[in-house]
Amino acid sequence: MLVRARESVPRDTITEPGARKAHIRWLITREDGAPTFAMREVEVAPGGHTPYHSHPWEHEIYVLEGVGIIACKGGWETTLGPGSVVFIPGGDEHNIKNYGRETLRFLCLIPHPPA
């Protein structure tokens, strides 16, 4: 069993093109022995956003703090706040913007890529 504090995990800048003021902590990974999926925590500073992109794998998201807007294909948008739960199927374009004055922080879990 592994127990750690989120603060103990290094916070990396998301360098993918289209990301702005966004950071990620990989909280539980395959290297920890997790066989199926990974837990990451994303922080987006005020004025920041994640890239608008799509990929074959799904996201399962839970908003911890802050307020945001999630956008997807067709121009559809909705607001997010603490306790918002989001499922993004593989292949769906999406991004998340910080819409507030405080940090937007959310968990974003993904399946492991094939080994």
Next chain:
Amino acid sequence: MLVRARESVPRDTITEPGARKAHIRWLITREDGAPTFAMREVEVAPGGHTPYHSHPWEHEIYVLEGVGIIACKGGWETTLGPGSVVFIPGGDEHNIKNYGRETLRFLCLIPHPPA
């Protein structure tokens, strides 16, 4: 894409023997189209605990609020609080007790069982 508030998901009592004052919300499930894993939120009231048990699948846990104690085989225990991250491998005995005066609330994600 699916966006919902945690509060909109029904809260069920955990009826497994050994559970006490523990409730669960299934936030993202296979029925939502999630292909790989499920997101659940567990609430344990003061004085309550989850069952002491083991199962073949892993848990990925993130503590949202409250304080708790996680116990596993061999009598090993440690405390949990907001931002604690736990990985429990399949087969490891475990339970989580509320050790505080407020509700202990955590996310607990599991892989889907084989279809």
